[in-house]
Amino acid sequence: MTRRVVVTGLGMVTPLGHTVEETWANITAGKSGIGPITLFDPTNYLVKIAAEVKNWDATQYMPAKEVRRRDRYQHFCIAAAKEAMQQSGLEVNDGNRRRIGSIIGSSVGGVGSYYEQADLLFETKDPRRITPFGIPMLMANGGSDLVSIEYGVTGPSATPTSACATGADCIGHAFDLIRWGRLDAALAGCGDAPIIPIGIAAFDRVGACSRENDQPERAMRPFDKTRPGLVFSEGAGVIVLEALEFAEARGATILAELVGFASTSDAFHVTAPQPDGFGASEAISLALDDAQLVPEDIHYINAHGTGTSLNDVMETRAVKRVFGEQAYKVPLSSTKSMTGHGMGATAATEAIFSILAIRDQLVPPTINLHEADPDCDLDYVPNVAREMSVSCVMSNSFGFGGHNVSLIFKAFKS
Numbered sequence: 001m002t003r004r005v006v007v008t009g010l011g012m013v014t015p016l017g018h019t020v021e022e023t024w025a026n027i028t029a030g031k032s033g034i035g036p037i038t039l040f041d042p043t044n045y046l047v048k049i050a051a052e053v054k055n056w057d058a059t060q061y062m063p064a065k066e067v068r069r070r071d072r073y074q075h076f077c078i079a080a081a082k083e084a085m086q087q088s089g090l091e092v093n094d095g096n097r098r099r100i101g102s103i104i105g106s107s108v109g110g111v112g113s114y115y116e117q118a119d120l121l122f123e124t125k126d127p128r129r130i131t132p133f134g135i136p137m138l139m140a141n142g143g144s145d146l147v148s149i150e151y152g153v154t155g156p157s158a159t160p161t162s163a164c165a166t167g168a169d170c171i172g173h174a175f176d177l178i179r180w181g182r183l184d185a186a187l188a189g190c191g192d193a194p195i196i197p198i199g200i201a202a203f204d205r206v207g208a209c210s211r212e213n214d215q216p217e218r219a220m221r222p223f224d225k226t227r228p229g230l231v232f233s234e235g236a237g238v239i240v241l242e243a244l245e246f247a248e249a250r251g252a253t254i255l256a257e258l259v260g261f262a263s264t265s266d267a268f269h270v271t272a273p274q275p276d277g278f279g280a281s282e283a284i285s286l287a288l289d290d291a292q293l294v295p296e297d298i299h300y301i302n303a304h305g306t307g308t309s310l311n312d313v314m315e316t317r318a319v320k321r322v323f324g325e326q327a328y329k330v331p332l333s334s335t336k337s338m339t340g341h342g343m344g345a346t347a348a349t350e351a352i353f354s355i356l357a358i359r360d361q362l363v364p365p366t367i368n369l370h371e372a373d374p375d376c377d378l379d380y381v382p383n384v385a386r387e388m389s390v391s392c393v394m395s396n397s398f399g400f401g402g403h404n405v406s407l408i409f410k411a412f413k414s
Contacts, residue, residue, distance in 0.1 A: 002179040006412060008252045009088030009240030010352050011080035011189075014339050015051035015233055019083055023339075023349075024356050028385045030367045032217040032338050034231050039195050047204050048213040050195045051233035051340025069133040070146065071110030076236035076345070077143035077191035078150060085151065088240040089252060090185060092151050101155035101186040102148040103174040104238065105166040107344030107399070109140035112196045143191045143236070155183050162263070163399025164304075166190045166344025167237055168407050171351055172261035174241050184246040189348040191236030200232060206271060208308055220341075221368040222305035222334035223312050223376040230306045233340030237348030239355075254412045256355045260291025260394075266402030272310055273398060277318030280404045284322045284396065287406035293392065295323040298330055298408070300363050300388075302354045302395040303380075305334020306341055311398065313375045318396075320378075331388075333366040333381040347397035351407055354393040358411050361390050 010020045015033030017023035026033070033051040042048040058067045058075035061082060067075060081104070092100060117134050121127060136142055141159035148157040156177065162169045167190030174188035203209050210229040212219040221227040247254060264286065266279035273280065288294065304315055320327045335353050336346060357363055362385055369382040391411040398404050 003181065004244040005175050005178045005241055005258045006244050006247050007239055007255045007258060007355055008090065008242050008247050009084035010255065010355065011083030012235065012237045012349050012352055013053055013076045013079050014235040014349055015053055016339060018079065020352060027335055027338055027353060027364045028362055030338065030365050030383060030385065032367065034216045034219055034340050036216065037195065040197055045200060046211050047200050047209045049216040049219055049231060051231055052195060053234055069136060071113040071137045071142060071193065073106055073110060073191040073193035073236070074142045074146050076193065076234070077104055077238065078146055080189060080191065080236040080238040081147045081150065081187050084187065084238045084240050090240055092153055096184065097152055097154050099155055099184040100153040101174060101177060101183045102144045102153055102157045103170045103186050103188045104144040104147055105159045105161055105170040105190045105344055106140045106143055107161060107163050107166045107192055108194050110138035110142060111199060112193050113137035115196050115198055147187055155186070162403040162405070163401050164341070164343050165347050165397040165399040165403040165405040167346065167348025168351060168395065168397040168405040169263055171239060171348065171407060172263060172405060175258050175261050178241055178243050185240065185242040187238055188241055189236065189238035190344040192343040192345040193234045194343050195232050195234050203232065210307070218368050220307045220337050222307040222337050222366055223373060223380045224369050225371040225373040227307045227309065227312065229308055231340040233342035233346065235342045235345050235349060237345060237352050239352060256358055256409045257412045258407065259410050260287040260293065260408030262286030262290055262406050264404045266404065268402050271400050273314040275314060277314045277321060279402055280315060280318035280396070280398055281321040283404035283406040284318060284394070287394065287408050291408045293408065295326040297392050298394050299390045300357055300393045301330060301332035302350045302393065303332045303334045304396050304398045305336050305366065307336065312373065315396065316376045316378055327378055331363050331379045331381045331386065333364055335364050337367045347405065350397065351395045354395040354409050357390050357393055358409060362387055363390060
């Protein structure tokens, strides 16, 4: 018999805010976090825009010495984890630390630090100039180990990596460990900081990026007929998951219940999704089965919605394949239209947006949607947030390599 798993804490850092509430206020107001790139000089690049985390000072969350020894994505992870832990009220002690895990991933790890160190080595030809902290900086598991050390949790510290679905996969992995009795609680999520020259150049060469530099706030338009591609982003999202009896025993405030998770692979192509959306639809269908729900039970879908020509049509087809005519009755929206695409981190922040939609009975919009693509004919909540009854939400995340993940959250009822 599996155990029920609940959410007791939320934390995030995004281009729209350094906290959950700041970000959510901007999301529901339909504000964009996209602007000119300032993290490097993009003069010679065709893409000159991104959704950067603004006014960031990592020393607010960790000692200055430690900041210098860690990558930017790891800074985001610890900030999000601290917010989530503070809200949860979970106290780690000798009696429970072995039953608490840190399942925090990254789709690209410390690529920023790696790029800087490689550039330094290339310029100086002197290996002695390389920082001795280079390895901890670039490790993809740097976020999970940093959080584990910060809180002294000695349960599994793991870093599932599945491209842009990473954050959702980490949450699902933690969910499984708790409901199957391996853990009582876990911090789960993802952080990424991919806004670096090689990252922008590589994704642009694939043809995935928007080049609408003159109008950054309109540059990402998921499901719109004129959508030009995705916009790079960065940040982190972390949630605290607990077994229901563990949370109740300590009097925790329960924010939502995680009831369904599924992960599948297209086994089709390294960058392109299956055009018919079969792999994605399998994840959606299996998550519903896992939650023992039917399409009519889902009140809102937080879509992957990258604003690329291939994804948005594929995702629409995947939802239709599973939901049938019900697909036209359930609203789905892309919050990436405001946050940009922060790789695996966005999968984690979108899970949090799904929980907040339940809390506030408010569905966030897809902004910049003015001319619907004929092949994208569902209700994408264009431009304005919608007040409605929401007690069950699905969050979908897909990634290069054919990764597909679906999570389902419900309003908690004892």
